[in-house]
Amino acid sequence: MPLSPIPEIIAELKAGRMVILVDEEDRENEGDLVLAADFVSPEAINFMARFGRGLICLTLTEERCGLLRLPPMVQQNRASHGTAFTVSIEAAEGVSTGISAADRARTIQAAVARNARPEDIVQP
Structure with missing residues (x-):
């Protein structure tokens, strides 16, 4: 399968x-499904x-993680690839269990909103 040029992606x-x-x-030799959060x-x-x-x-920038006060999942990351996970998050409002596709989409929307505040998300 041919790879697409970066501008096309x-x-x-x-x-x-x-x-x-x-x-x-x-x-990791894997493919990730990627969609702009907007x-x-x-x-x-x-x-x-x-x-x-x-x-x-x-995926959030370090700046956005700071704005939302999202700490790293672990203090010392010893994973082989050093993936920088934060604590898990969930929208503070508009979700039920946090697991459904609608709840996950709502959480992403809350985290990337232009006026997002730490109070807009919680750690389940």
Whole structure:
């Protein structure tokens, strides 16, 4: 399967379409389903859960993590790839169990909202 040029991938993301990003063979050798958070929907989350069959993660900048007061999941990261997970989050309002596709989409929307505050999310 041919790889797409980076400008084409960026255009797809800006248009609200999901892409598959593949990492190196010597890393995890996997593909990640990626969607710009501005376009998240319960349907997109359901697709990721159903066909991706792995963790559904939200990528945030260090600045955004600081703004939301999200501490690292662990103080000393000794994982082989050093993935920088924060504590798990959930929207403070508009969710029930936090597990459904709709709840996960709502949590992402709350975390990336332009006016997001630490009070908008909780740690379940």
